[in-house]
Amino acid sequence: MSLDIARKVLEIEAHAIRGLLGRLDERFVRAVDILLACEGRVVVAGMGKSGLIGQKVSATLASTGTPSFFLHPAEALHGDLGRLVRRDVLLALSYSGETEELLRLLETVKRLAIPLITLTGNPRSTLAQASDAVLDVSIPQEACPLGLAPTASTTAMLAMGDALAMAVLERKGFTEEDYAALHPAGGLGVRLRRVENVMHTGEQIPRVRPTTPMKDVIYEMSRKALGLTTVVDANDRLVGFISDGDLRRFFEREGNRSLSLTAADCMTRTPLTIGRKELATRALNLMEARRITALPVVDSEGKLEGVVHIHDLWTTQMF
Numbered sequence: 001m002s003l004d005i006a007r008k009v010l011e012i013e014a015h016a017i018r019g020l021l022g023r024l025d026e027r028f029v030r031a032v033d034i035l036l037a038c039e040g041r042v043v044v045a046g047m048g049k050s051g052l053i054g055q056k057v058s059a060t061l062a063s064t065g066t067p068s069f070f071l072h073p074a075e076a077l078h079g080d081l082g083r084l085v086r087r088d089v090l091l092a093l094s095y096s097g098e099t100e101e102l103l104r105l106l107e108t109v110k111r112l113a114i115p116l117i118t119l120t121g122n123p124r125s126t127l128a129q130a131s132d133a134v135l136d137v138s139i140p141q142e143a144c145p146l147g148l149a150p151t152a153s154t155t156a157m158l159a160m161g162d163a164l165a166m167a168v169l170e171r172k173g174f175t176e177e178d179y180a181a182l183h184p185a186g187g188l189g190v191r192l193r194r195v196e197n198v199m200h201t202g203e204q205i206p207r208v209r210p211t212t213p214m215k216d217v218i219y220e221m222s223r224k225a226l227g228l229t230t231v232v233d234a235n236d237r238l239v240g241f242i243s244d245g246d247l248r249r250f251f252e253r254e255g256n257r258s259l260s261l262t263a264a265d266c267m268t269r270t271p272l273t274i275g276r277k278e279l280a281t282r283a284l285n286l287m288e289a290r291r292i293t294a295l296p297v298v299d300s301e302g303k304l305e306g307v308v309h310i311h312d313l314w315t316t317q318m319f
Helices: 002-018 026-037 048-063 106-111 152-172 176-182 186-191 214-224 244-260 280-290 310-315
Strands: 042-046 068-070 089-093 116-120 133-136 228-232 238-243 294-298 304-309
Touching: 002 152, 026 089, 026 116, 026 133, 026 152, 042 048, 048 068, 048 089, 048 152, 116 152, 214 228, 214 244, 228 304, 238 244, 238 294, 280 294, 280 310, 304 310
Parallel strands: 042 068, 042 089, 089 116, 116 133
Antiparallel strands: 228 238, 294 304
């Protein structure tokens, strides 16, 4: 019995979302254009369950580069109306389109010339008639067996809100780097961490000159304990790289004369590098693809800025 009800709920809600596809037309494009042109904040408002969906839509907009906050309509009528200012956009969620608290905001919205976008199940409602863009989120039926609890209707609102946010994100050219800047903490923040946040810098970087004797190269590699050393010129530009593997193969090849040679004789002259602003996940992907354990970090002129080691990426629990 419980499984039958669950299946029916999911089928009804999936049908509600599929029903939105045929309503994606110039009205949706108009709503996206309004959001893109917003010079202030996108203020999202709704009562009850619509309000809860509105809070999530507002959070999604804010996290993807569109400044936004949620305004409770009832609180707005008791002093919070001052949060609305010119150049804002109001995104209203009301399935009936006749929510009294939202309708009472219209006078202020019109006085301040604030564009109004409405998500509603009633495109002929008072709220819809006052809007600059109306998105129809009507559904054939709720998933509630009693036909009372907002279920499929709130699912449709949430899906349309997500569609709006993602369309705006794409039109803005919002990137992974932009997303990382807005998500410095938590699981997302870790996965979007930049190389500069995990690399070794300063005295932690193993470095020698091309003329450094091999016995001193070995000492530097042992002292810094990263299993490698960079090779730099007098201007600190990267000219080579020596890994544990390079060192082992060098001694096998050169035998007893190895210690009489220099870093230039052992180093890889065109090592793979990465920039400090690259995502740490890209560094990990490069190392795994090339089967190496570290990457020198250089600037646009090839100057050494750090070293990122695969162990540093594993210990950040990126995955």
